[in-house]
Amino acid sequence: MSAARIHLFDTTLRDGAQTTGVDFSLDDKRSVAAMLDKLGIDYVEGGYPGANPLDTAFFAQKPTTQAKFAAFGMTKRAGRSAANDPGIAALLEAKADAIVFVAKAWDYHVHVALEIPLEDNLIGIAESVEAARAAGREVMLDCEHFFDGYKANPDYALSCARTAYEAGARWVVLCDTNGGTLPDEIGTIVAEVTKTIPGDHLGIHAHDDCGCAVANSLAAVEAGARQIQGTLNGLGERCGNANLVTLIGALKLKERYRERFAIGVGEAQLGELTHVSRALDEMLNRAPNRHAPFVGASAFTTKAGIHASAVLKDPRTYEHVPPEATGNLRKVLISDQGGKSNLVAELERIGVTLGRDDPRLGRVLDEVKEKEAQGYAFEGADASFFLLAKRIIGELPAYFEIERFTANVERRHNALGELVTFSEAIVKVKVGEEVLISVAESALGPVNALDLALRKDLGRYQSLIEGLRLVDYKVRVFQGGTDAVTRVLIESADETGARWTTVGVSANIIDASFQALVDSITYKLMREGATA
Numbered sequence: 001m002s003a004a005r006i007h008l009f010d011t012t013l014r015d016g017a018q019t020t021g022v023d024f025s026l027d028d029k030r031s032v033a034a035m036l037d038k039l040g041i042d043y044v045e046g047g048y049p050g051a052n053p054l055d056t057a058f059f060a061q062k063p064t065t066q067a068k069f070a071a072f073g074m075t076k077r078a079g080r081s082a083a084n085d086p087g088i089a090a091l092l093e094a095k096a097d098a099i100v101f102v103a104k105a106w107d108y109h110v111h112v113a114l115e116i117p118l119e120d121n122l123i124g125i126a127e128s129v130e131a132a133r134a135a136g137r138e139v140m141l142d143c144e145h146f147f148d149g150y151k152a153n154p155d156y157a158l159s160c161a162r163t164a165y166e167a168g169a170r171w172v173v174l175c176d177t178n179g180g181t182l183p184d185e186i187g188t189i190v191a192e193v194t195k196t197i198p199g200d201h202l203g204i205h206a207h208d209d210c211g212c213a214v215a216n217s218l219a220a221v222e223a224g225a226r227q228i229q230g231t232l233n234g235l236g237e238r239c240g241n242a243n244l245v246t247l248i249g250a251l252k253l254k255e256r257y258r259e260r261f262a263i264g265v266g267e268a269q270l271g272e273l274t275h276v277s278r279a280l281d282e283m284l285n286r287a288p289n290r291h292a293p294f295v296g297a298s299a300f301t302t303k304a305g306i307h308a309s310a311v312l313k314d315p316r317t318y319e320h321v322p323p324e325a326t327g328n329l330r331k332v333l334i335s336d337q338g339g340k341s342n343l344v345a346e347l348e349r350i351g352v353t354l355g356r357d358d359p360r361l362g363r364v365l366d367e368v369k370e371k372e373a374q375g376y377a378f379e380g381a382d383a384s385f386f387l388l389a390k391r392i393i394g395e396l397p398a399y400f401e402i403e404r405f406t407a408n409v410e411r412r413h414n415a416l417g418e419l420v421t422f423s424e425a426i427v428k429v430k431v432g433e434e435v436l437i438s439v440a441e442s443a444l445g446p447v448n449a450l451d452l453a454l455r456k457d458l459g460r461y462q463s464l465i466e467g468l469r470l471v472d473y474k475v476r477v478f479q480g481g482t483d484a485v486t487r488v489l490i491e492s493a494d495e496t497g498a499r500w501t502t503v504g505v506s507a508n509i510i511d512a513s514f515q516a517l518v519d520s521i522t523y524k525l526m527r528e529g530a531t532a
């Protein structure tokens, strides 16, 4: 039996643009479309031409070479013909291969939101689909609220779908717009719809309001639908859409799907999945979800000692698929939940080789556990872990010594009478026999002032740290023993694009930050191969 082709339809640039806090620029849209094209997605929905100038501009030319480029908009407004509808005119002007109309499929919505007779909505669907077909476009109809509509009035919901199909729509997409439908209901309803519209003309568009969007999409496919709509990383209105990244992982790697269904994403493209997912987050300045299936930084990370010992013998003991298939990495953490197996594997990963019987291994483990008890977390701070291990095994050069530092915050009126806040920091550091004192000011706060002062003059090492910059700063306050403890994680980058994270812990946020800053500079010097 040959595998059934499942068509992937990406709506990151349309429904994904409806995500709270997400705003794509024109360049972002072009990059995302190119990325999806390369990934092997069949349809890229670019937005809603006519709704805003950016989307209209994006449809001035087609940004994909393989994928079909789709424009989204609503069916014609009641009381005017399709030929006289400016919304439809904008869709027809768009340089798109396909036009996706959205139409209400729930009688309640037609009454309440559109305030038109049920029949007029059907006329709107038929005339809109016919107009786009006449213009030579492939046409789809997104049946908004299809599943809620079907539960309330199956005949009407079905007549919306059938009207579009009979008017020439290539795809009729069943939308769980409010995201409240569960997988078994999706399966039952889609199976019913296939009695009217063949499955290879049916799509599913699921929202994640019950955390079931991926499961609902798979249930629809099992019931016969052959198009899946979704977004990268599950962006989308409210709780988001079905996550296409997860769906691609499941369809390509889970045997029961791989054997029966084929998608346009090949093996090499699958290996880019982690990169694609993180590149989107990077573009949107969002922290990637570490726990995202297949592509998250923790998706193949083992923390518990018992698991680590087994993973090191055979990774399949705790992995459902190999991480490298999606371009991800296996990682074994060291923490208070781990034993020697975790530690040996982690040390090897960061380039420190210590045998299981080396007495220094026990000393590293003891110190890690002691520091974790104080509030340190090395699982997210590889660079500090590396320095700790190097110090214990006697390979950490004594580059510099901090003699003292101060940092203060001042709020006052400036010469213009405006209220301003600025910080000043002084750092006294000994490099060899040389004592250097640096002062810096910053309007961005005491940590920034300290960072500037610390990196202002490091004597003979100064040229090696010129390209160093801080890219992220995270603070967490929690109860450690009887007192509140602050943990600071600092992510740094250098001129080569390398990134590393360091950690500092103290009752005082400035002190914790300073520890992490010192570790960051020390790590950079080690990367540069500097000697004491």
Ligand SMILES: CC(=O)SCCNC(=O)CCNC(=O)[C@H](O)C(C)(C)COP(=O)(O)OP(=O)(O)OC[C@H]1O[C@@H](n2cnc3c(N)ncnc32)[C@H](O)[C@@H]1OP(=O)(O)O
Binding pocket: 015, 018, 048, 050, 051, 052, 074, 075, 076, 077, 078, 102, 103, 104, 113, 114, 115, 124, 144, 177, 237
């Ligand atoms: C489930 C979904 O995700 S659907 C996609 C939703 N996405 C968006 O809405 C983003 C882009 N939207 C927009 O920029 C604007 O809403 C526009 C430009 C499309 C329309 O703006 P406006 O003309 O000011 O209308 P407004 O947004 O206030 O209301 C929508 C109108 O469309 C009507 N409408 C909604 N769906 C449809 C439809 N499928 N067919 C025909 N008319 C519809 C509504 O009844 C309402 O009409 P009314 O103004 O007579 O009450």
Ligand SMILES: CC(=O)C(=O)O
Binding pocket: 015, 102, 142, 143, 144, 145, 175, 176, 177, 178, 205, 207
């Ligand atoms: C069309 C669409 O985005 C929805 O119904 O959710």
